[in-house]
Amino acid sequence: MAITESLSNCSSSDTGPVIPTTPLVTFLERVQEAALKTFNETNFDPKLYVDLSLKLDFSTAEKGFDELRKSANAYLSVEGLKGFIEKHFEGAGNDMVYVQPVDFVPEPEGFLPKVENPEVRAWALEVHALWKNLSRKVSDEVHKRPELHTILPLPEQVMIPGSRFREVYYWDSYWVIRGLLASKMHETAKAIVTNLIYLIEEYGYVLNGARAYYTNRSQPPLLSAMVHAIYSRTGDMQLVRKSLPALLKEYHFWNSGIHKVTIQDAQSCNHTLNRYYAMWNKPRPESSTIDTKSASNISNVSEKQHFYREVASSAESGWDFSTRWMRNPPDLTTLATTSILPVDLNAYILRMELDIAFLAKVTGDNSTAEHFLKASQARKEAIKSVFWNAEMGQWLDYWLNDSTCQEPQTWEACNQNKNVFASNFIPLWIESFHSDKSLVKKVMESLQKSGLLRAAGIATSLTNSGEQWDFPNGWAPLQHMIVEGLGRSESKKARSVAEDIAVRWIRTNYAGYKKTGTMHEKYDVEKCGEFGGGGEYVPQTGFGWSNGVVLAFLEEFGWPQDRKIGC
């Protein structure tokens, strides 16, 4: 893998690295395209087709497809294509099989001791029971013949987010683990970490998700936080020892090559920070038909490739998609994620440095601990110099200068993105910041005035763009990190604001569950009990991180007997 060591994306042409995909994925994209044209469905989901497994072998299926196209003179009939798919493929999802989690019991001992209200307790037990629905293991068929599948052969049992997300996702796993810890399912939580370590050993980083089409990018890096959370509950030294080499490898991935950028501040001091940068410049296979359409008005080949890279890099950020990444919102073709130094990514990497320092120290490796402590101090300074905006009381994403390929770039105040996003408050989650009482006061007051705090939680942004990582959607991970940051500070006021947000979030999740019988991937923070929408796929249910955050909030704040739960 050649990852260039420069700001390779300082113009609209594309020169960055590409990790090739498999012939099976490319073939399934062709089937996806044919299905869109032939089935003409309103709710067409392109991902379904790249999740299919082959029944026999690749060349027989490819030959069959070419013959079908030839005989139909390229215009396939609905019956013809349906017949072909039935003949050559297993249904999507057959590559993962249900498995009862080894440590699931209907009511774990010591479960949510602070939840006194019987109605909330009964619901929490139902949410806890959802782990059984989301629990899977990779089927034996995949281990025997991995070349027939796009699912990757993970060694341990997994938790999937749910619905169309039939595979493991990286950052989702952090909140799944937080929920599993509240559910006392420590073994399942460790199995998830083991799978992510496996991905690092195989690919050098944790993939966006455990599918062959996700090998060209990562997602918000939270493995160290997962290990830290499990260790804090279980004291499992074996897990720490096993994780450390993988965490060092992952740290190197984020801190070298295309992900790394140097900025010189107003005092001529150099700071190293990081950005999202996918190693891909074609349509995302899971959304190939959508990306192809979005790029249809871009005629220049290199500009098209550049657009596709920005799309994939936005997916790496976990915020796919948002006005946050657009030069000219809400025009999706102006996505420019690789030209942004994101506040949240750098907060996660600061957390990684602190976690590695902590974990190395508990294993007795003092020199690694020292090294990472130093790195964390440098990053804290960098975050302050580049992102902090004292006037707004927020940390702001930083736009890289496109006009120059020179490094280091010189910091300019006008390059801070002054738009309000929930990510502007994520550094609060990190101890280095929430331990500073006066800083917390300032940031909390800014949050209260920001317009993000709504009846049913924290909005993702203030712009209603129709994209899913924008207003009025609220996402469980964003609620959790901001609430936890405020809640861990020494300020009584901040802790009460944290509890207030958590209560609103729990209420909307509860009301939504009672109304629809399910947990949702995202919620509408304007209306208690309503799920969110927008974006390129229909709203999903299940749902891993939402369940995890509700359980973690209930564990932290409890629910008194006499507090009303409805909206």
Ligand SMILES: OC[C@H]1O[C@H](O[C@H]2O[C@H](CO)[C@@H](O)[C@H](O)[C@H]2O)[C@H](O)[C@@H](O)[C@@H]1O
């Ligand atoms: O299929 C489109 C995109 O779907 C994923 O993104 C969304 O779901 C993920 C799983 O819950 C979540 O981690 C991500 O934040 C969501 O935006 C996937 O991660 C994308 O790569 C994919 O293109």
